Amino acid sequence: MAAIKEPWGLSVLGAGSVSAEPRLAHVDLAVDLLAPTPKAAFAEAGAAVTRLRSVLREHGIPDSDVSGSRLQLTSQYRGYGADRTFHGYACVATYTVRTEALAGLELLIEDAVTAGANRVDAVRFEVDDKPAMRDEARHRAVAAARRKAEVYAQACGLRLGPVIHIEDVDPESLDVRSHGRRTGGDPEDDGSLTPGSVRVEAAVLLGFALLPE
Missing domain, CATH: 3.30.70.2970 (Protein of unknown function (DUF541), domain 2)
Known part of the structure; x- marks a missing residue:
């Protein structure tokens, strides 16, 4: 049975994406x-x-x-x-x-x-402004991670504390076994491109402190 050797809080992965018509x-x-x-x-x-x-x-x-x-x-x-x-x-x-x-x-x-x-x-x-799309995708990834963390905390009868860890993640190599982390590569170069739309993705690993109710 797996055990948490160094308990410290809550770690969650969030992902977000933004799509736009190509220009x-x-x-x-x-x-x-x-x-x-x-x-x-x-x-x-x-x-x-x-x-x-x-x-x-x-x-x-x-x-x-x-x-x-x-x-x-x-x-x-x-x-x-x-x-x-x-x-x-x-x-x-x-x-x-x-x-x-x-x-x-x-x-x-x-x-x-x-x-x-x-x-x-x-x-x-x-697209005309891919950096702006990247920023929006990162905002959505953070929001998704926070929503997930709030559900876990509430289910455990705890309150979500402040963020104590932020780690950028390559969205192209998400893996539940390693929180999507990958050695090497540049997440700035990712994005799934198709003739119909340009999709830019982002992912983040957030660590939260946990507080009693």
Whole structure:
């Protein structure tokens, strides 16, 4: 039978979340081509990049909302050991496109792929003020923890005392066996993102003193 070796009060976990419609999206695209010679690889990738830039401007996206890498060239091989053979030269350029025109996002991606961005690595939806959503989620997490603590205290015939411990918790790794704590990771980076909404979560571990009725 489990025993509390060092009784001190009441420890409870609270979680809260806030959802909002996305206001902008970040699309990770890449031009990724293979050619038999470096010259051909650079030429084909350069032409694809030019077409991609033109398409983005046609969609009203300024160059300032497009961040990209330089063309990178690597040798590609197939097989291993004695069976290893040269496959060609891969030329890659990656881009992240920021847009607030969510209604035209599907067409933008289709046109970008047609222009030569043959890899779509990710589509991330964001809100205007995620820090404010995070703060609200934390307020809700604290309120949830306090409500839970009040129920426990009342059920035990006690009064809830002041908070004597506050611990931020990563909401993505909640586990009843460890109060949701995780080694490593940054809870500032969490949040479940979907095209329909952006959900920001928070969790907190609160410790309360207990007082007699």
